[in-house]
Amino acid sequence: MNFIKDLKFWLMVTIGLIYLALAYHYRWVSSDGLSVVYQSYNVINGLGLVWNFAERTYVSTSPLFTLLSIPLTYISDLFLNLFGFSENKILSIPIFINLLFSGATFFLILKFAYSKSKKLDISKLIILGLCFILLFFSKFFLHYSTSGLENSLSYFVISAFAILAMSPGNSKTIFWLPVAAALVFLTRYDFLLIIAPTMLYYLFRNKITPGFQIMALIVILWFVFSFLYFGNIFPNSFYLKANLDFNQSLYYSRKNLFESKPMFLIIILGLYTSFIANKRIFLGIFSYLIYIFIVRDYMLGRLFTPLIPLCIITIIEFIAERNLSEYKNNFFKIYTPGLIVAGIIFYFLPVIKLYEDKLTKGRYWVSDERAFYLKPPSNFPEMKFRYIKPNPKVTFVDYCYSMLHEPLMVSNNQYNAYYLDPMGLASPFVTYYTKNYGGTGSRPGHRKADIDFLKNNGVFESYVENKNLIKNKNLSELFDDVNIVSKGDIFDLTRIKTIIKLHTHNYKQDIN
Structure with missing residues (x-):
């Protein structure tokens, strides 16, 4: 034709x-x-x-x-x-x-x-x-x-x-x-x-x-x-x-x-x-x-x-x-x-x-995401992003609610950061902590972990020192198991057993 x-x-x-x-x-x-x-x-x-x-x-x-x-x-x-x-x-x-x-x-x-x-x-x-x-x-x-x-x-x-x-x-x-x-x-x-x-x-x-x-x-x-x-x-x-x-x-x-x-x-x-x-x-x-x-x-x-x-x-x-x-x-x-x-x-x-009156007090937030990122007061389009390799030598923990671009926001003090995502979308320990102990917020897919509680129990210190310094026994066990699964040798038999444990074991006990 x-x-x-x-x-x-x-x-x-x-x-x-x-x-x-x-x-x-x-x-x-x-x-x-x-x-x-x-x-x-x-x-x-x-x-x-x-x-x-x-x-x-x-x-x-x-x-x-x-x-x-x-x-x-x-x-x-x-x-x-x-x-x-x-x-x-x-x-x-x-x-x-x-x-x-x-x-x-x-x-x-x-x-x-x-x-x-x-x-x-x-x-x-x-x-x-x-x-x-x-x-x-x-x-x-x-x-x-x-x-x-x-x-x-x-x-x-x-x-x-x-x-x-x-x-x-x-x-x-x-x-x-x-x-x-x-x-x-x-x-x-x-x-x-x-x-x-x-x-x-x-x-x-x-x-x-x-x-x-x-x-x-x-x-x-x-x-x-x-x-x-x-x-x-x-x-x-x-x-x-x-x-x-x-x-x-x-x-x-x-x-x-x-x-x-x-x-x-x-x-x-x-x-x-x-x-x-x-x-x-x-x-x-x-x-x-x-x-x-x-x-x-x-x-x-x-x-x-x-x-x-x-x-x-x-x-x-x-x-x-x-x-x-x-x-x-x-x-x-x-x-x-x-x-x-x-x-x-x-x-x-x-x-x-x-149904709407029950939701107008901030319990459930929905947004036009493009407008959220592009319209004032957001300055997202003007931000400068740069890839820097994750650093094995951690000197502090950086956490920012719901913003997964944080590792690309490079400033002088961020090169040695461990990025802890309070929503658990990128941090495996927070993911399984929230799975076992719950989080706050009714926003679908986004429940915030109690960051102050984790910090007070030695989670931040554990990441900086690269060893388990968590005070609570149950939380410490979860931390170790997540590290074995996320950092261990892929085909290690102990890791395979820990994967099964991580999905079947009840870590939810009194951690206060």
Whole structure:
């Protein structure tokens, strides 16, 4: 086909360029995103996946993003140095990596749309164009196209999975679909809810195929590596989730809805079109939405955005393969009752007061993360970051609540610091302390350890002196066990036994 004369092709190109321009315009990096770069540099410098010197720790919630970021950080570093852009490259590297995956995502989506273009008349193209306009106004989708987090990778792997799931059951699809499912799962474990209905049907229909065996091998290899290397198959944040709270879930849902209505319109359309085009995808979207409602997050939009590429792909499939006039009345019959219920829950003031008033006294904080990092009084974009190797000679303990970029904030007195994360996201001892003894705060994934208590019981002194000086017997035992797991020889039998003990032993006794 002559691409020069193919208006549909150039329409797809235009949509892709608009997206990349918007993603670049809204570029930013979060503290959590910088933590991935920091660990990547530690690996590149031969230290392994550590936060402090010789202390292995499972920081990121995305195994696949962590692993892919290592070579991409190395390549980006070489590129920036070669072309003279080395100043504050720590901020540029995660943006480059995210834009790479975000751009690849739109390439997949638009290639899929173009493959269906023969079935798209003018009216269908207009509807599809309106859906992309909704996407361009979905601010959280654009915000998390960068940020340094794994969202951009999730867009890519979920798009690949969805396109394969929409394809006929040919030999190529049968092989690659489970491989894509493994990559989705390793991007975030909770994405299992998205892929499970499709993969259960796949297993029922195709049994154990070579592709399914490769999927199992990929996941098992990661679990074995993670267990042996970190002493855990779950990231540190797994142990730091706050308790379930129905009022918080309603509040969280309402805040997300009001902050990005176009994003939720896409999700609603995705639910409807997937129910008709592919019920297994529908079940995956629906299950994941229930999960988000239950677990919540403090970052507005972050957990919802991976659904957007999935919904766009189901919309494309539906528009291309169906006679739309047959479904117009059906759409309104299905969604009118749901919209009425949603309106009562999220817009009717007496109902809102039943759950929101309990949350307006600072118990549950949610935020537009990009605004938090970029708008005054924040000076995050002006900060200068530089990678310095973790130092084995510790002279003091540095702790900063919830800010994982702290090791990259180099000043004269920080070279010999042990970085203790009070949230436990990067500090294995704090992770297991919080797991056993609890922490304060109802912010999902972030419970603060009692730092004063740890300091008064000799934890800080123990890190500085590099020996256990903790006064309390139970706390001292936990400290020793965590050190064996995070610092010991990986294949040492005593360490393996200690890993099992760390996950099964009850350290929670009276430590006052």
